[in-house]
Amino acid sequence: MKSRNPRVGLYGMWALATLGVVNSLLLVPQWIASGGLRPPWIALEALIVVGAFLALPPRRWLQLAAWIVSALFVAIGILLLGDATARTSLARPLNLYLDLQLLDAVSNLLSGSLGPAMGLLVLVAGVVVAGGSFVILAVLLETLAGVDEVRASRPADRDGPRRRHRGTFWIGAALAVVGLAVIPLRWLHPQGVIFGLTSVQLVREQARQAVRMVGERARFAA
Numbered sequence: 001m002k003s004r005n006p007r008v009g010l011y012g013m014w015a016l017a018t019l020g021v022v023n024s025l026l027l028v029p030q031w032i033a034s035g036g037l038r039p040p041w042i043a044l045e046a047l048i049v050v051g052a053f054l055a056l057p058p059r060r061w062l063q064l065a066a067w068i069v070s071a072l073f074v075a076i077g078i079l080l081l082g083d084a085t086a087r088t089s090l091a092r093p094l095n096l097y098l099d100l101q102l103l104d105a106v107s108n109l110l111s112g113s114l115g116p117a118m119g120l121l122v123l124v125a126g127v128v129v130a131g132g133s134f135v136i137l138a139v140l141l142e143t144l145a146g147v148d149e150v151r152a153s154r155p156a157d158r159d160g161p162r163r164r165h166r167g168t169f170w171i172g173a174a175l176a177v178v179g180l181a182v183i184p185l186r187w188l189h190p191q192g193v194i195f196g197l198t199s200v201q202l203v204r205e206q207a208r209q210a211v212r213m214v215g216e217r218a219r220f221a222a
Contacts, residue, residue, distance in 0.1 A: 011144065011168045015050050015175070018140040022046035025077035025133065026198040033084035040196030044186070045073075047179030050144065054172025058146030066141035074134045076199045083202065096206050097213040144172075 026043040049069060056062065083094035146168075186195040 011054060012171060014140060014143050015054060015171065018050050018053075018137070018144060019046050021133070021137050021140065022049065022073055025073050025137075026080065027196060029077065029080035029084040030196070030198065032081075033087045039189070039194045040186075040198070041194050043196050043198055044179045044182060045197065045199050047175045047182075049073075049141075051172045051174070051176030051179060053141050053144040055169050055176060056145065056172075062145035063142055066145055067138045070134050070138035070141060073137060073199075074130055076202060077133070078130060079202060079206075080198060093205065093209075095209050095213070097210050 023043050023046050026045060027040060030040070031037055053062065053066070079094065079096070082099065086092060086094045086099065182195050183197065186193050186197075189195075
C-alpha cells in the first residue's frame with residue numbers, strides 16, 4: 001500500500017495562500033470602490049492559474065512563468081486600484097489613454113496635501129507593497145509549480161519529475177476545471193456576480209476606451 005505523500009497537504013496550504021494573494025490583488029480594489037464586501041467575492045483567474053500551476057508537471061520553464069504571471073497580476077492590481085481611485089474621485093472609470101498623463105499631477109497632489117516628505121514616503125510605501133506582493137506571489141507560484149522538485153531531481157532528469165503526485169494533480173485539475181466551467185454560469189447567482197473575471201473585464205474595457213479615443217481623435221483631425 002502506497003503511503004500518502006505529505007507534500008500534498010503542503011501544496012494545498014500553498015494553494016490557499018496563493019488564492020488569497022491573487023484574490024486580494026484582483027478584488028480588494030473593487031471592494032474599495034463599492035464601499036464594502038460586495039460581489040464578486042472569488043476571482044476565477046485565481047482558480048484557473050493556481051490550478052494550472054498545480055496540475056502541470058514540474059518543469060524549469062515554470063519558474064520564469066511564475067515571475068511573469070506574478071508581474072501581470074500585480075500590474076493588473078495596480079490598474080484596478082487606479083480604477084477604484086478614478087471612480088471615487090472623478091466619478092468615472094479609469095481611462096489609461098487619458099489618465100497616464102495625470103501621473104505627475106498625482107505626485108504633485110500628494111506633495112501638496114501631505115508635504116514633500118510624507119508624499120514621498122507614501123509613494124515609496126506603495127512601491128514597496130507592490131514589489132513585496134510581486135515577490136511573494138512569484139515565490140508561491142514557483143512552489144506550486146514544483147520548482148524545488150526540479151532543482152532536487154537527479155542530473156539525468158534535467159526537466160525534473162515526469163508528473164506530479166496524483167493528489168496534487170487532481171487538486172490542480174479540479175480548481176482549473178471549476179474556474180473554467182463557472183465562467184458561463186457566473187451570472188446566475190440571485191445576489192449578483194459572486195465570481196469575477198476582473199482582469200479580463202479591465203483589459204476589455206481599456207481596449208474599448210483606447211479604440212474609441214483613437215477614433216475620436218482621428219475624426220477630429222479629419
